[in-house]
Amino acid sequence: MDFILNLLNHERDRRMKNGKAIGMFHLALWTIMLASTSVVASAETIGVDSVLIRLIDQVDVPARAVGSLVQVHASEGKLVEKGDLLAQIDDTEAQLDYKRATFELDIAMRDAENDVAVRSAMKTRVYSQAHFDRLVRADAAQPRSVSQSELEKARLDAEQAEIEIEKARSELQNAKxxxxxxxxxxxxxxxxxxxxxxxxxxxxEVVEVLRHVGEWVTPGEKIFRIVSIKRLRAEGFVQASQVTEALKGMPVWVVPHDEHDTAQSYSGTIVFVSREIDPVNGQVRIWAEVDNHDGRLQPGHRARMSIITD
Structure with missing residues (x-):
């Protein structure tokens, strides 16, 4: 990790050359950084070749319905949060369908709760069964006092009342x-x-706006492109002889090439190790996820990366 020590020493020399006071606090902080870095510097490291910084979080935002754009709230360079409204497609017909569905559901809910037909059929069954039972008792007490046809009709009415209950219950279930x-x-x-x-x-950040107010869009059509650089990918190559099972998950230090030699270092973690070995140079592709909350590291940067293996 000599390059980190050199970076810290270079910053110290630059400040002194420009007449900038280091100060007691900054001197103490510098001492702590050098002390902690010396531990890293003493660790075993693996150098990574041809490191390129790439995006991880980028997404093309498509339209999900057909229609004309009536509002576009986003523009290139605008910072947005997840869930922010970027644009609005005309939804006049969809709103009308929503109102109709609301009314239809209201009617259906009342029908599903209306059990009047069931209760009416049950009362009819009680009456029909009681009437049939009275005729049977009367005929038993005084034979031939009730005609056979009258008994049959009363029995049929009682059975029909039972069927009407089943019908009313079925209709109520259909309503539900x-x-x-x-x-x-x-x-x-x-x-x-x-x-x-x-x-x-x-x-x-919105980096592309491809459609504007009044334009017609279709489902799947790309409207915006959003990227985030809070985390980036540092991709490079190591010799296959240096690849082990434990390489994935190891910490790394990344320093972008800077022509002004004022580059800042970034920490990261190896998250991918390819299983393919290049037959020409015997190298394996790897990439690390790098924390970039300050936003200073840019996709497309070339960089130096060291894997801390100890």
């Missing part, structure tokens, strides 16, 4: 099923409204 279908239709109407709102799928 229709209520569920209307609830699903309302959810679909809500979905049709939502897909016409183009939202940011991740936080970051």
């Amino acid at each position: 099923t229709k209520r569920d279908l209307m609830a699903n239709a309302l959810a679909m109407a809500e979905r049709n409204i939502e897909v016409r709102r183009i939202l940011a799928p991740q936080s970051g």
